[in-house]
Every structure is written in C-alpha cells, then in structure tokens.
Amino acid sequence: MTYSRRTRAAAAIAGAASIALLASGCSAAASGSGSGEDGQIELTVTTFGTMGFDDLYKQYEDENPNIKITANNIDTGGNARTDAFTKLAAGSGLSDVVAIEEGWLGSIMEVSDQFVDLRDFGIEDRKGDWVDWKYEQATDPDGRVIGYGTDIGPEGLCYNSAAFAAAGLPTDRAQVAELLGGEDATWERYFEVGKQYHDATGKAWYDHSGFVWNAMVNQLDEGYYTADGELNVEGNAELEERFGWLADGAESGLSAAQTAWDWNGGKSFVDGTFATFVCPGWMLGVVKGQIEAGGGDAATGWDFADVFPGGAANWGGSFLSVPTSSKHQEEAAALASWLTEPEQQSAAFAVAGPFPSTLEAQEQLASEGTADEFFNGAPTGQILAARAEGVKAQFKGPDDSVIQENVFGPALQALDRGEADGSAAWQQAIDLLGELVEQ
C-alpha cells in the first residue's frame, strides 16, 4: 500500500517535471515590441547612465506619429552589460535599440552577427558625421557596422586649484596646461610635477593608480590586445614601463590609494586628499556629484585643464545597436540614427553632458565655449572638443574589461597600499592573467 502510493507520487513528480520541460521548451517568447492597432509601431530602447535622451524620445514621437517609444534606462554601464549579456545568452528579451558601452564592445564583437549590419540602413552615408575612429570602433572584422556612435570620452585633466595654490603651483588653467607640458605633455612630466607637489604639501597627487593606468593603456596604439586580436600583456615593454611609473609614483606617495566610485563618500574630493584627477567628458558629472556628496561646491576649487599627459586619450563612450531579434529593424535603425545626429547629440550634451561623437556637434560646442560655473568657469565643451583631437581607436579584445578590472585592479591596489613593489605587483598581474584569461 505505502509502496504503491510512493511510486505514484514519484510518477506525479516525473510528470510534473516533463510538463516543466515542455513549458520551458515553448517559452521562446517574442521580443517586447509589437505592432498595435492602426499601424502603430512600438519601439523599445534600453540605455544606461545619463544619456540625455528623454526629451528627444518625445520629440521623435511627435515627428513620427506612428512610432511609440518605450524606454528603459539602467543605472550603470556595468549593470547594462550584465543585462545585455544575459539577454544575448538567453536568445531573447533585447530591446529594439540597445546602448552598448565601449568597454564591453570587445565581447559584443565576438557575437556581432547578433546585431543588424547598419550599412543595410544607410549608415555609410553618415560615415563622415563621426570622428573617424568612432565609426571604426563599431565596425567588426567582416566590415559590418553594428552601432551608431553616441558619445565619446576624450580625457582632460581635472585639478584642484586650491591645492595647487597651497603648493605654490600656478592655478590658471592655461598655465597648468603649460606646466604639464601643453601639447607635448608626458607622463614623466606629470609625475615630476606630482613629486614637487608632494614635497610641498605632503599630500597625494592623484586619487588611485587604477584610473591613471586605464588612461595610460587607452592612449596606446595597442592596449591589452594587438590590433589583430592577440593577447599582448606579458612581455609588453610599453605596459611594463608605465606600470613602473605608477609603482614609482605610489612609492613616492603620489597615490591617495582611494577606493574608486566611493572616494570616502566624496569627501576626498573636498578635503584636498589629492590634487589631480583624470577626467573623460562624462566624468565631469561624476566629479560634480562626488564634490556635492562630500559637502563641497564650486568654491572647492576644481577646474578643468586642456592638457593630458601622454597625448590624446579616450575613455568610454557608447553606441546604439539594433539586435537581429528586433521585429522592426528598419524603424529601430531610423530612431537610433536620428538620436545620434549632431543636432540631437548637442541637445543631449546640454541636458546630461555626454560629449558628442559627431564633428558638427563638437564644432558647435567648441565655438560656443559655454563656461561651466562648477569648474571655475572652464569652457568644458570647448576643452573636450580640443581633447578629442588625435584620439585613435584601440582594438578592444573580448576580455578587455576582465583584464582591466580583475587582473590589473588587484595588482594596482597592492601597489597603492604599499603591499607590493613594482616587480612583485607586475608579477601578480601576470599570474592573475594566466589564471583568469584563457590564452
């Protein structure tokens, strides 16, 4: 009696399991978009951070009455990465238009066939709109173009003029640029001035090594990968030399060993813990937020100089792509194209601050030269336009972000905290590379 009851229960479980299998087999649902009645087309858009599109969506809907836009904005690029990857892995759920960040573009390029070739929708006619390297970045090895460039992240140098004054350094932004070498600014000069500053004040020169390292790597012709996609870290003299500069800097007390994205709740920006900070265009908003969170304001003395050690550098920037799973590829491409036109990029910059990737919008910002009161009246748009000149597209491999975060992150922290010297930390990074990245 008991026996038979048990077998029947087992049969019930087995039945339930097979139903479950069936159910999951049928769950390949259509993507979120669809055509409503009266020919209305609903387009879904997923963006992240502050891209400044909200008003533009309304404008587009007004100009195109048959389009309805459902927008979803994810708080950070990192979370957007997880979201996009999960949906790509699941094979469903991506929006009609998806924002992709440069940092994980390398992984996306591995599956670029999941995205529509935008040449089919006339992106080639707009090629001249963008700075050439932006267009190049969105081109996969087969020559397919999978993204409309939105913003870029040309890097300038943020500095605290009050801290500079205390060390007897010039405070005017043109003089600061000159002090660091102007057009020919080098990292050697940057560290040299940093040591002067440290000798005068006893304080750190930059917040932590990670961001400086990131800038150094990004401005090289080839970063963690060679142009043809080979891993290029071990035995890379350029990288090792730069790592050595950072080791020397940390040893000389130039690094404040801060926790990035925390900066002691923004207080470190206000209390003079460090004097300089690498600032891609989008970082200006972050700096402003941190200073305010730390209880500071425009009077704290942060300024933005038209100079960057080692030459032009870019950090970040995004693209709008259309996945092949979209049911309305043509309309989605049209929307993405429109959102990245110079006029719309200027509008987005005015609202949220992402620096435009189109030449026309950049020229407009340069000629306007609007002063940013928070940064001591610096014409940030104009400076960024100047900083964008000479940036080259660097090949980003599939594991670029893993190498940046999980391989060099721990090693650079060990440097900053004085737990390892230059060669030990470099060895730590190489060991981690061997363990974390398939070569």
Add this chain to the structure above:
Amino acid sequence: MTSTLSRTEAPATPPEETRPRRGRSDLTFRQRLSRFDVKASPYLYISPFFLTFGVVGLFPLVYTLVVSLYDWQLLQGQGEFVGLGNFVEVLGDRFFWNSIFNTFSIFLLSSIPQIIVALVIAAVLDQNIKAKTFWRMSVLLPYVVAPVAVALIFSSMFGEESGLVNNLLGLVGIDPIQWKHDTLASHIAIATMVNWRWTGYNALILLAAMQAIPRDLYESAALDGAGAVRRFFSITIPSIRPTLIFVIITATIGGLQIFAEPKLFDVTSAGGIGGYDRQFQTTVLYLWEMAFFRQNFGEAAAIAWLLFLLIVGIGMINFLLSRRIASAETRALKKRTAKRLGEHQDRASQGLVGEGAGVEDRGNA
C-alpha cells in the same frame, strides 16, 4: 445499504471487494467519476507546488548540470562536450577554494550567533511582557528592509575612513579597522549585516514554536523546583526541536548562498571579486564573476552544482547534529530521571521517604 448486507457475509473485508463481481463497466458514470475524484484529487491539489517546483527548481537544476558538462560561453553559447572538465578546472582553482573559505567563515560568523541570539530573544518574548505585539513587530522590522538597502547602509557604516563604526571605535581609542581590506574584519562586517536582518525573523519562528509548548509543563517543572534556566534547557529546547532544525537548515542554505551583501559591500569591484584581493568573495559571488564577468558559463554551472552538493551535504550534517543534540538532551534527561528514581527507591527502601526528600528537592532548585 449494500454494506449491511456485505458485513454479514464478510465483516473483515472492505465492502466494495465483497460485492458480487459485476465488473468495472457496471459502475455508472457518476460512480466512476467519484471514484476517480477520490483517487486523483489529492494529487491534483498538490500539483501546483510540484509544477512550480518543476519549472523553477528541478528544470534549472537539471539544465545547469547539462551546461556544466559543456564548454559553454555566455554569449557564444554551447561549445564542445567536455565531460567533467569544468568540474576539474573549478576544483583546481585556488579562487574557488578561497570563495569556499570565505563563505564558510561568513556562514559560521553569522549563523551561530544568529541562532543563539534568536533563541534568547524568543525566550524573552515568550515571557509575560507588556506591549507584546510592539516588541514582536520591532524584532521583525529589520527583515522588512530590502537586503540591498541593508548592504548599502552597512557598507557606509563600515567605511574605513569616515564610517560610523570606525568613528565610534575612535572614541574609545581603537585604531580604525580596515573593514574592506582585512579578511576577518570584512567577514565580521558582512556577518553583521546578515545577523541584523535575520535574527529577528528566526526569533519569531522560534517564538511561534515556544508558544505551542503546553504551559502546564513549565508549571509542573517550576513546582518541582526547576529554575528558569533549567526549564529553558530541559523543556523549551527539546520541545522546539523540529522548529530549531528548520531554522538551522534554512540558515544554512541562506548562509551558503550569500551574495547581495558581499557584492554590494565593495563598490569598486565591478568584476565581482569581493574586495580588491577577493577577501570576501563568496562562492555565489565567484559564480557570478565566472558567469557574467568572465563569461565562462560552463564553469559557472559547475560551481553552481558543487555549491548545491555542498549545501545538501552540510544540510544533512546539520540535520544529524541537531537531532543528536536534541536527543542527547532527552537521553540525559532519562538518565537523570532514572537515577533520581533509583535514589528515590533506595531511600524508600531505607524508609527515608517523606518530608526530608521534599526539602532536598527544594535545595536542589
């Protein structure tokens, strides 16, 4: 009416069996329906659980096992069949063992104090105190707060440079503690979050079990001279044994699956490594890193399965241990009773029973 008839014929067997065999076809549709109802309905009533479990529990479990046997990249999808290759890789990975160590350390630092404190709180709430509901609700309050919010608040409190905890420690002259860099300190900080959130919840579950203990047990124990502590250990604990086992097992499962707290405790670790040198990377966090940052879905699935097996194993050990502890209590009690009884009989045989024994008992209490 048939039953009366059949009972006279064969009273020992069920009525249906003894009826003249007319075959199934002789049953009316209604009869068959009602027979089906009796037999199948119970399964139908419990089926929603099994269906849901099948979809969200069993299927992912089996599918994860399938994934773990392939070289499977997050974006590129299924690759070659590698058998147990992923398991071998994971078991030979020092970061996996590091994550296991961290998970256990945080688990022990959280579960043990949590259950002890929950027991004490429940015992106190079980007494006749004023404003009972108020106290009970207060105890549950931390549980209502979303874990992410808890993690963010505690992450700020355990800030190294100007966090609340280090400021308070500074007042009594203790040097700032490296909550996010020192391994043990970070484990204590994370365990604190877990304890803050779950102690009250466990206390309420234990309280519910304690309320079900018949009060006269306590009364008679008190009359026999058992003090509050003795009553707690000899009556309360053995009586709530099943609930205690439940609490311990759920705490084990939750503790070994800890993720949100370590993930959010360190704002910088975009790569999910839990502290710059993996000081507090738990196994689930390692799984997350493997699946969504390093994009090695096959190895991530292997980690998931190893963790599953580990939790089942630890759950079994816990179950056996807590049963042993509780039954050891009963064994000891029986022994003591037998001893007392023996003494009593000895004394009785020596003619000492009477007022003297009563005095001695009171003295014991």
